[in-house]
Amino acid sequence: MGNQPEIPFDKDKRLKDDDTFQFSCHPGLECFTGCCYDLTLVLTPYDIFRLKKHLGMSSDEFLKKYTTTHVGPESGLPVVQLKMEGSYQKCPFLDEEKGCMVYEDRPGACRTYPLARMAVRSKDKDEVEEFYMIIKDPDCLGFKEKKIWTVKEWKEHEGLEIYNQMNDLFGELLQARQQSGIAYLHADQIELFYLACYNLDEFKKFFLEGPNLDRYMEPEEVIEKISNDDLELFKFALNWAKKKIFSGTCSFCALKGKCPSK
DSSP: OTTSOOOOBOTTOOBOTTOEEEOOOOTTSTTTTGGGSSOOOBOOHHHHHHHHHHTTOOHHHHHHHHEEEEEOTTTOSEEEEEOOBTTTTBOTTEETTTEETTGGGOOHHHHHTTEEEEEEEOSSSSOEEEEEEEBOOTTOGGGGSOOEEEHHHHHHHTTHHHHHHHHHHHHHHHHHHHHSOOOOOOHHHHHHHHHHHTOHHHHHHHHHTSSOGGGGGSOHHHHHHHHHOHHHHHHHHHHHHHHHHHSSOOHHHHHHTOOTTO
């Protein structure tokens, strides 16, 4: 949250689906929309997928207008953040009278609050173990409301299932980065990661229309599916990036004849 101290999790409580918590957010609260200011919000690939569709924009248009990007100092991967407005760092999608203008497609972190999802993928099993922690925000009056939820009820109420599924696919890509043994990514690989994960419309042009031999290795039914279904294209792009960057030689490196990260 801006320059404020990081809001801590309640680490004593690891909540599963049947566990309960007390919370309600509504316009009658004095702090309503307060969490939409002085905000550092990292966007996942699926957040961008939903937001750009809601706004009727291409990925490239959305990224240029609404985001900033930097390379994470530890991961070496692109990190995309929502670009805030003004001295109070207001969310660009907040109308101070009407509230959230992209509510139906708001980012996953906004949906999950006041919980934070922790997902751990087992190395031995092809499954994700999840639990939730409560974000201890002392300025949020929603915790004083009487409404009781189970975690499962909150997930259903906020439409989190599809967000969690798509974020877990992205998590597989991040895990592949950790397991690859690649010490660092060079600029071309970072560019490819950004293209496949965040700039989906440009990836579609690159993969289906550009000088990309990989598309001829895919069955016709796959090409037809990703040509006509954006969600299938989204999932394909994440898996393709995992394979090309962390499981083999990326297309850029193949063109240049070497991969300096190996």
